[in-house]
Amino acid sequence: MFTPVFLWELRDALRQRWFINVRRLYVLIVLLWFLWYLFDIHTRAGLWFGALRRDIDFWVTGGYLHGLWASHVAAILVLTPILAVGEVMRAKNQRVIELLLTSRLDSLEIVGGYWLATIAKVVVVTSPGIPLLVWVHVAFRTPWWEIVAFIVCSWLPALPIAAWALLVAIHFRRTSSAILVVYLGPVAAWVMAFAVYGFGRELFYRRLRQSDDFWLAVALIVFFLCGIPCLILAIWRLRSTLSSQQECRARARGTWSPPPIDDQPIYWKQSYASDWFMFKWLLRMPAWGRVGLFVIATCAASSSSPSWADGTPSCETVLILIAFPLAALVMCASTVSTERESRTWDPLRGTMIRADEYVEQTLRAILPRLFVYWLAILPAVAILTSKRFAVAGVFVPIAWLTAGVLMRAAAAVGFYHSARKPTSSASILTALIWFALHVSVCGLAGMLVTASIIGVLSTRFELGPEFRLAGGEMQFRVFWPGVLLVISTSCLALAYFS
Known part of the structure; x- marks a missing residue:
């Protein structure tokens, strides 16, 4: 049948x-x-x-x-x-x-x-x-x-x-x-x-x-x-x-009118014409309202509970750490591929817009949107890192840097695959490479590092005996976002030349 x-x-x-x-x-x-x-x-x-x-x-x-x-x-x-x-x-x-x-x-x-x-x-x-x-x-x-x-x-x-x-x-x-x-x-x-x-x-x-x-x-x-x-x-x-x-069929609800197109059409299209939010009422909200909504939701889900006595993160926190970077991956992996699916890529290539202008305007439109995801994932990362680094008093800068590098690397990897693959295949390859990236970065940091799957997804690592010193842990914490920063920059360069 x-x-x-x-x-x-x-x-x-x-x-x-x-x-x-x-x-x-x-x-x-x-x-x-x-x-x-x-x-x-x-x-x-x-x-x-x-x-x-x-x-x-x-x-x-x-x-x-x-x-x-x-x-x-x-x-x-x-x-x-x-x-x-x-x-x-x-x-x-x-x-x-x-x-x-x-x-x-x-x-x-x-x-x-x-x-x-x-x-x-x-x-x-x-x-x-x-x-x-x-x-x-x-x-x-x-x-x-x-x-x-x-x-x-x-x-x-x-x-x-x-x-x-x-x-x-x-x-x-x-x-x-x-x-x-x-x-x-x-x-x-x-x-x-x-x-x-x-x-x-x-x-x-x-x-x-x-x-x-x-x-x-x-x-x-x-x-x-x-x-x-x-x-x-x-x-x-x-x-x-x-x-x-x-x-x-057009609905009878009120429509949201974007600002007029200026001399940067790609930036306008990615900022106002793309489906970054599935519900149009979110676009009517001011920026501080959307950011506050995301932060309140993630703070409520990542709040400490009595079962956190051993420092183990709750299932909701780990889900947030997986879902929001994955959402950023999907959104960035659909930038160029959506143009091909809607049959607007070939007419766009016939215009006077150069490759560097397209990449620059697209990234300027994408990165501010990822700022919302950045603030959404920040409470979960801060709560997890505070369990280990509360004594040193450095958990807030580390959490902020880690979340920002995660979002930037997600945008770079997703945009690179979007320039070469359809949306579905680009999303699959980007997500799998993103998970493999965490494993490979742990291996690059040294074979003395041992990480569980929760540690890989939530940036909480159990280090070997040679890394027990605070200085070694801090060097590793600085090294890991640095590697992601280099990899994300390389992906942006590959997307530009592709």
Whole structure:
């Protein structure tokens, strides 16, 4: 029933070079984690493969297995929304869905085919890391049924996420706006729900830690069932939504009028005509209102709780540290690619605008927009760094510098891929490279540095014995933003010459 759309999408993806590069990049990230862990074991205790069975506790306490699995799961969570949104938006831009609706296929077969194709693409990309994960569990003498359960549970979240992404892609016209809603929608709902009802957050985490395997499996099944309403809504709203988008029905609400175009058209277009905010009422708000809204929301979600006695960040804080840089990546990865999707890139190349003018005006429009994301991520970074550097009294400058460099590097990497790839592929490559960048920077700082996946995402590092001195920690803290600054500047130069 779903065979025509499913086979067409899967075969088309397997022929794309960017899809093969994403698969290679995923393999590289997993191998970097694994080789880094093996080298750290050898340097700390002089151990190799034969001694893994005797030192299982040492490996687990070091966070190695958790980091390896976190890389695998993070790749699935990042790839699934972009793959689902990208294929639907490309079909809408190329008028493929219109042809499918005029065929004998109904909405169930069309949406179901795209949904299954997304799952198949995720499995194809992440399947090379499965043998390595299986080998690790075999070295730990894990039962075979638990290995199979781990692998299945790692792919299970892709099913409801793909359904949610398809529902959003059907209702939006731009790829960047759809990807932002797919990522930030669940994160905002999760964060705001627990920020309003703080006691429920503590109760939820306590019950989750006390649950056995049976109830965790039930929770995964319930999470899977949450995707069924999204899939039903996508099937139901496919024809009506596409018809309304083609008719371009104007709403009766008041419109926001931008200022007149001056002698810098690219700056005006990126500042006022791009979908930096999905809701037009945010554009009507003054700048201080938007900044205050973001800061209040992140401060409420990143506030300290009684469970922070050991300095461990809450799940909401880590989500903020992931979601806002990822949103900046998507927005910057859609600058040039949106021009190609809207068929305005070729006429733009025929004008008198030079390459340096386009890059300069685009960056001047993008960087002020990222200032809002910078202020949004700052409270979470400040709270995390204050747990470690409160005694030294330097957590505020470090947090500010780290957040600013994160945003600048995100803009540079995203803009570079936007000049060369479509929006969906540019977002995928940029997000994966961004995660790999953290791992590579940790490796460049020295093999004595040991970081868990939480430390990589939240800039909290556990240093080796040789770096225990305050001076060594401060040098490393200054070195890491410096490396990101050099890399981001290089990406800007590559984007200019591309």
